[in-house]
Amino acid sequence: MGSNEALKNQIKAYKVKYYRNKAIKGAIISAALLLVSFLVINTVEFSGRLGSIGRAALLYTFIAVSFAVIYQLVIRHLLTLKNSNKQISNEEAAVQIGLFFPEISDKLLNIIQLEELSKQENDLLSASIRQKSATIQSIPFVKAIDLNANKKYLRYIYVPAATIILLLVFLPQFITESSTRIIKYNSEFKPEAPFNFILDQSTFEGFIEEPFTLSIKTSGQTSPADVYIWINERKIKVSKIANDTFQFRIDRLRGNVDFSLESESVSSNTYTIKGLNRPIINLFSMDIEYPPYTLRENENIKNSGNLTVPEGTNVNWRFYAEHTKSLSLQFEKEQKVFPATDDKNGGFSFERTISSSGQYKINLQNDFSSNKDSLKFQIDVIKDRFPEIVLEQFQDTVLYKNIVLGGNIKDDYGFSSLSFHYSYNDGDTFDSFKLPFNTALSDQSYYQIYSLDSAQIVAGAEINYYMQVSDNDRVNGYKTVKSATYSFKIPSLEEIEAEIEANDQQIQSEIDKTLEDAKELNKMIEEADERLKTKKEIEWQDEKLMQEILDQKDKLAEKMDELKKENAKNNRKLDQFKPQNESIKKKMEQLQDIMNNVLDDEMKKLYDELRELLEENSDIEEFREKMGDLKENSSTLEEDLERTLELFKKLQFDKMLEDNIEQLQEEIDDQEALTEETEKGEQTNEELAESQKKEQQDLEKLQEELDKLNELNQDRKNPESLPEDLKEELEEAKEEQEKAKEELSSKNEEQEAEEAEKSEESKQSEGTEQSDQQKRQKAAQAQKRASEKMKEIKQSLESMQSGMQMEQQQENLENMRDLVDNLVTLSFNQEGLMNEFREIRQSDPRYIKLSQRQIKLQDDSKIIQDSLIALSQRVFQISSFVMKELGEMNRQMEGAVETLKEKRISQAVGKQQFVMTSINNLALLLDDVVQQMQQQMASQVGQGKPQKKGNKPQMGGLSELQKQLSQQIQDIKKSGASGRQLSEQLAKLASQQERLRNALENFETGLDGNKLGEKIDQLINQMEENEWDLINKNITEETVQRQQEILTRLLDAENSVQERGEDEERKGRTAFDYDLSIPEALNEYLKAKEKEIELLRTIPAKLNPYYKKETNKYFKKIKEKTWALQWKT
DSSP states (O other): OHHHHHHHHHHHHHHHHHHHHHHHHHHHHHHHHHHHHHHHHHHHHHHHOOOHHHHHHHHHHHHHHHHHHHIIIIIHHHHHHHOGGGSOOHHHHHHHHHHHOTTTTTHHHHHHHHHHHTTTSHHHHHHHHHHHHHHHTTSOGGGGSOGGGGGGGGHHHHHHHHHHHHHHHHOHHHHHHHHHHHHTTTSOOOOOOSEEEEOOGGGOEEETTSOEEEEEEEEESSOOSOOEEEETTEEEEOEEEETTEEEEEESSOOSOEEEEEEETTEEOOOEEEEEEOOOEEEEEEEEEEOOGGGOOOOEEEESOOOEEEETTOEEEEEEEEESOSEEEEEETTOOOEEEOEEOSSSEEEEEEEOOSOEEEEEEEEOSSOBOSSOEEEEEEEEOOOOOEEEEEEEEOTTTOOEEEEEEEEEOSSOEEEEEEEEEESSOSSOEEEEOOOOTTOSEEEEEEEEEOOTTTOOTTOEEEEEEEEEEOOTTTOOOEEEOOOEEEEOOOHHHHHHHHHHHHHHHHHHHHHHHHHHHHHHHHHHHHHHHHHTOSSOOHHHHHHHHHHHHHHHHHHHHHHHHHHHHHHHHHHHHHHSOOOHHHHHHHHHHHHHHHTTTOHHHHHHHHHHHHHHHHTOOHHHHHHHHHHHHHHHHHHHHHHHHHHHHHHHHHHHHHHHHHHHHHHHHHHHHHHHHHHHHHTOSOHHHHHHHHHHHHHHHHHHHHHHHHHHHHHHTSSSOOOOOTTHHHHHHHHHHHHHHHHHHHHOOOHHHHHHHHHOOOHHHHHHHHHHHHHHHHHHHHHHHHHHHHHHHHHHHHHHHHHHHHHHHHHHHHHHHHHHHHHHHHHHHHHHHHHHHHHHTOOTTOTTHHHHHHHHHHHHHHHHHHHHHHHHHHTTOTTSOHHHHHHHHHHHHHHHHHHHHHHTTOHHHHHHHHHHHHHHHHHHHHHHHHHHHHHHHHHHHHTTTSSOOSSOOOOOOTTHHHHHHHHHHHHHHHHHHTOOHHHHHHHHHHHHHHHHHHHHHHHHHHHTSOSSHHHHHHHHHHHHHHHHHHHHHTTOOOHHHHHHHHHHHHHHHHHHHHHHHHHHHHHHHHHHSTTOOOOOOHHHHHHHHHHHHHHHHHHHSOTTSOHHHHHHHHHHHHHHHHHHHHHHHHO
8 A cells, every 4th residue: 555655645646746837838838928918919909009999998808818818828727736636647647758758658547557456355456556556656657747848838939029129129129119008098189290308207296385396408400480379278379488498387386287299290298287285374373471560461463474572472372284294493603503382283382581782584394395485473572661860869969958859750661769879978878768759651751859957958069860760571680770970069157148138139129119100100190090080081092001000019019029039039038048046037927928918918909900990991089999998008018118128128137247256255265265376386486377367357357247237227217326435356366366366477587686696506596496486475565455355346236236226126015015005095086086076966066066076076087097107117916906006006196187177077077987996096005015015125124135934924134224224323433524415414324214114114024923033123113213313413422322232133033033944944945845725715704804913013113193094994895895705705
């Protein structure tokens, strides 16, 4: 069985090789057939140029034949090779093998047949099969088939293959064109033309929405004249560029485009231009986030890449792109490319803080290209500018109290601080304070009034200052700018004094001019009043005159306003740099009040009413009435200005006198200090002589000031009596100063001769020292004498000042009391006359006599008016209201007289009642003035100057004046004078003693009842006895002794007053919080009662008892009525 199995395997191998040989043979034959078929169909196409159907038939026939041949000759055998069931049988294989191997013959076939039979007769057949198998087993069956025998079929391939190769070499279009036409049977192929279209198909790509240019070239035997293109179903002529070059431009490529070319019946194939998409930005925006300090609102900018932003601005770009794979930004001056963030939805974003200017570029990219257009934009960074400051400053060169700061600050975005820096007296460090400003505005003005430090600002001081502003730049830090540094220098005291003096002179001159204007106004009013009295209707000349009156009044009012301002300004400057004593301050205030009340509202109202009458063309009667009122008031205006001028001169005199006394004291102190330096000998004679020269110059300046004082005094209506020997004493002091200077500056001739003869240095030095010492001693003695002379001058001026003030005040007080007395008398007389008129009728024979008495009362009132006007020019306490009440009294008095002339008794009685009211009001006002004068005298009798603290009366100077009076009495007694000369001297002394007594009485009114008051009462009695002796020319030893006792008691009283003042001051410190609660009505009553008592005390002794009694009744009634009214309210 084993040999049979081997035979079967050999047969099986034979079958495999058999079918393989078949496949190889079929492949060679198939190739030959295919090549022949290829040549046949190409020949047919090349020859016949079939249409699309014919080419399709050829192509598919070729494909079918090729598939059939290959299947039948190759594939079929290969499939059979894999499938043993379809292979030849073993018998057929045995026959084929037997035919190839003669030694086998039919043995193999027999074995196979016996094998089939062995299935029935196993033993016999099996032995036969094994026997026969053994004989052929060694023969390889596969050798029956020779694969190399197939090479003989290759000759069938050589001929068609060689033919094709030759055609490709010599006639390639036979193969290429025919094959192409057959393969592309759907394509239309034109007949071969005399030229061909040459297109570079690699350029058949363009970008949508962009121009596309198609370049066409021709080649062949001829060149066409025109070429047309079929595109979008339109035939368009192509532009000819050269002989064989054409171009066609598509302005905007919309997408894929098919086209073909045509020229002279020659058509090209159909080509396609592929439309590609470039990356584009459909929309982009920038979110601008400005630095917070700029106070600008954040904003969003769309579709604009240019920026103008402040430094430090944060920008967030947002792009919405199509056909874009990546997006990046590149900034100028930076090599790095910054990719934007892709949100995968066609959006890109990039964020950056801008710090510098420059261009930036946006780059887009996809698989085909980048963005065509250059997306370049500009960023302009606005650097934060330095702030600007403008300072417009006004320096208070009048009172040197303020600096007005104003100006403008400007910045691009705002400010963080605005401050004022200042330094006093060239200090190295500057103090500062901040000014408010509006943080919301970048361009704004500022205003500040800086009040100078009163402790730092003195005459000769200086302040340096500047303004400083800082912006709010939080990116680079605050930037600060300051203005120029200014200097405000306060003039020296000498310059300020000179300026004040010049201002005083200017004010005085302006008052003079204003007074002349007032006189002119008064004349115009009188002229207008006289005109209107004689006319029935007003004429244009009258209207013109009244308009001139109004213009003159306006001019006058303007001048007065300016005068008030200048005087108030001068007073403030004086108070700041050269404070005056309380007395002068009070006078300055009173004078300012007087000036303020000149041309008051009531008078202005009259002129305004006149203006209204002119505008309304009123009746002439109204003009007459109004001009009458103006005439009555115009004289008051003139009197007020005259009074103002005289009081101003008096105030100037008082101030100048006080200044001269103070300056003289400074000269005395300087001279005494120089004397001490001279006695010490620490300075050289030359230095001392130079210092002495300066003292001489200062004394000469003082003499000039005293000369000005004398000129000012002589310019007054009531000049004071300056010391007669003042000039001589000054000359003596100057002579002593000159002697001292000569002693210090000149050399002794004898000493010079001695110095020339002496040869020894020690002796020469000793002699020189002795000579210098002698000169200094002589100079010191002369300096002391000069100081003594100046002290005498000072004492003389102070005595004159004290005596002048006391004498003038006493005289004014007595005159004021007389006026009050006369007013009381006038009031009683008017009251009696009014009662008599009430009892009579017009036909009564007493009517004429009573009317004459009314005229007499009018004359008396004018006398009172003249006296009060004269007194008002000396007394500051008399207010303008007093003068107005005086004018009202005279107007009512004149009205009473006029109504009596017209025999209108009832109206006259009414006018008389008004007269009484005015008289009473005037008496009460003057009574208040008397009280004020008494209080002032009580506070000034000490040194002739007001005290700085308290209002208690002082009596420090009465003893000195009493001592001088006693010495004068002794001198007269010793002189032995007689006759008229003695009478005049004694009368003068009696007057001085009376003034001292009155001053002491006024002082007593300020004391409460105590032992000190009893002592003063005794002094007053003794003074009255001395007055009696002087009046009777009875000067005895008793008189002299009494004077000594008065002086001793005055000194004791002064010490008691001083101790009392100290005790009261101590008490005031411990009990100042105590508040005594008194009902208002009772308090008013006590005040009224006190005034009544005070008034009665001041009634002079010469007032007869009848009027004294009537006066008491009168004031008692007034006080009772006043108290009753106050109690009800």
